[in-house]
Amino acid sequence: MEVTAALQKLAAYERHESQKSQKLLDNASSILKSYARQGDEGWEALEKLTLAALDQGDIETADKCLKILSERFPDSARVDCLTGIRLEATESPDIALQYYDELLEGESANAAFGRRKASVYRRIGKIDQAVKELSSMLDTYYTEVDGWLELADIYSSCQQYTYALQSLSHTLLLAPQNPFHVLQFAETAYLAADIPLALKMYLQVVDMTDDDEEDVPPIDTIPTGLTLRAWFGVKLCTHRLNTEPRVGSSSASQTPAPPTTTLSSLDDLATERLRTAYLNTTQESPPKTDSALIDALAKVISKPGTT
Amino acid sequence: MSGPAVSLYLDPQIRDWVLFPITLVMILVGILRHYVVLLLQSPPKKQSRAAIREQRALVRSQILRATAANSPLPPSHYNAVSQHLADAFNTGSYLKDGPAKSDAAAAPPNPLTDPAAMDGMMAGMKTQMVMMVPQMVIMGWINFFFQGFVLIKLPFPLTLGFKSMLQRGIETPDMDVRWVSSLSWYFLNFFGLNGLYRLILGGENSADSSRDMATPFAAAAAAPQLGQAQDFSKLFKAEIDNLEFSKGLHVWVADDVETRILKKYGRAT
Structure with missing residues (x-):
């Protein structure tokens, strides 16, 4: 190992x-x-x-x-x-590629060589080759979680969010216990305009990361790190579902949007969570309107050290 | 029967020229055998990429099925992955030699004609040979030169039941059981030296012949089974059904996550 x-x-x-x-x-x-x-x-x-x-x-x-x-x-x-x-x-990328090709032909073929080859392709801008190399590598060595993550990263960098979601779904299968992958899946789903799916995934991250082992009931805790990011995502999703009800019915994965009552209580809860977090990190009273709150929180989250 | 006095007197020369040499030769042969086996063991053959792919295809679907009851994936994604695997298994695109031709699919590969399986069997045979030949030679040597020799006297009395164990090769009904014959001394060493080898060569040594003796053809018997398990096209066909079953079991963990979260945070309606 x-x-x-x-x-x-x-x-x-x-x-x-x-x-x-x-x-x-x-x-x-x-x-x-x-x-x-x-x-x-x-x-x-x-x-x-x-x-x-x-x-x-x-x-x-x-x-x-x-x-x-x-x-x-x-x-x-x-x-x-x-x-x-x-x-x-x-050396020039061609020589390195040739070297990896020889290794992959040889007896000790290994997933690592495929990934290195893909990264060389990516560096010289041949994204299609990199994707091809990575997918053929992952087809053989399915369990390389990092390989799937890299493939998803390449797809996202080309705005191919549906494909990125597919790669990420394999990482979820391989490491279902890792909240970072779930968060990434949720964020990619949000970018792929599959808001109901993103909302569910964000909530899943919240469920995975809030510390319910402690004696304090979860409502009294201050969301930080991953949980804060997930709540921020929840808020984004509920905000969009509230303002543009049409996105709720256009889910590529046929995920149903939550009913209106659930949605409004989720929205309330997310707002409350974000205000708590904002109040605790900046010691200022949080903005009143939804969009102002989202903007303010985006600054808090992108600040290094909070996530 | 021996009286209170010693009834037999052993020449110290027997001790120096028979007892010690037999023991020493057996120890040295065991150590030699350990190193010969090390030399003979060919490194496990590296598999081609297609073979690895074939082997691991099943793992893919097993991973998928294992998550089905608490799946991290929404149904649409799960079904897409499951469907893709089922199709691939159906057409046989994961098979090492590509999709099978319809007429040649029936017979499983014969392990005797498959060179890879032959290698495994040969390796077993080789270690067998390294074990058998020196032991036969030593036994022949003892039988030829020292037949009927009495080598030592055990310092404790034993019942008559031990006679066949300790006095092999000496047909005397009356001799005290405490006297040990040369052939019996050979067998005592044969089964008893393992502890010493473990001390000299470490736990994973192959010097001990008695272990091979206990399971003489285990290595050879394991190889054909391996060969038969390799019929992947059948395994794949079975796996398609398993995938169907798991699809029925599929439950997305995030199905009721909204209510779960609302309840957790005391906002249940």
Whole structure:
């Protein structure tokens, strides 16, 4: 299991030029000196150092680590993947793609290579190829939740929200316990103009994330983080259902909109929740009208640290 | 029957040149066997991508079915996924060799002609051989050179029932049961050295031959079963029915989420 997790991390690698990698790279000489004495941890440290060096564009150090690693583990898919990332850093995308193609042809075919290939395609703007690569990879390795998320991300970036919803529905099947996926599903459904479905999904997130283990009844808690975002989504949905009743009947997934009485009490509840949250984060009295409240809350939510 | 005095006197040479060599040879052969088996074990063959896809297709529908009773998906999405899988199973697009031709579908693959299944059986046979040959040689060696040797005397008395166990190869009805013959010493080692191997080579060693003896053809017998389970087209056909059943069971968790939330927050009407 540990190896698959490590491979998934490698498959998802993207260049950030982060401070963390700079810090790690500053320790390069000590890591290179001491890896042999640390056993398994030492090798892992080398892998991390390679990634950090690539992140910072220090090809020389990366090559040094790669050489040690590939001598120690000649047939490892992890090292192969790392070598691929190294190729992506300096060579042209075509060479990297060719390298991944060879790996995928070979014996140790692996989901990680497919994902890396897709990310190369995506970086050079060949979205259609990336989608094709990812879908064929996921057709074989169905259980790669991250792969499905990435596919949904690609679809959303092209405004193909219906397809994104389909990919996300697979993540929901694979990890039904993860509220983040449900929230993403709800937000995508909202973008796909399937408001009744979005409303149900937002409520589902609320149901999953509010802490009902504590002694305080849920009505007295202050929604934060995911729950706040979900309430915000609920409010958006009820607001739209109230102002444009037509959207309630135009659901692509044939989800029925809630009856008017339920809808109005949901709207009341969501408004009340959002006002509580607003009052607690800004210490100001919340705006009165619906649209003003939504605007004000959007600022609160998009502020880093609250979600 | 032996009196209070020792009735037999064993030459210390027997101890030095028979008892110790037999024990030592058996230990060394066991260790050697462990390493030979390690050498013979071919790494598990990597499967082609199509084969992996075929194997995992069932997992897909199992995951879908497992969620059916408390599904995170609305009915329309669930049905779409379910329908897609059922269609794929029906046309056989997940099969390793592509959709089956209608006339050639009947016979399951014969494990003896399938090279992949043969490999599994050969591996079992090879370990069998590595076990059998040295044990036969050692037994022959003991029988040829040391037949009828009495090697040691156990320091505790035993009943007559142990006679056939401890004095194999010596046909004397009267000798005290405490005397152990060379062939019996071989068998005692054969079954008793496992603990020592575990100490030297670790728990997962393949030096112990008596374990293979207990299940002589287990490895070979497991292989054909594996071969027969691979008839995926039949499994897929069965899975279509399972998918139909689960479709009937499907309940969306979010079906009554509005009332649930309203109740939770004390706004139930």
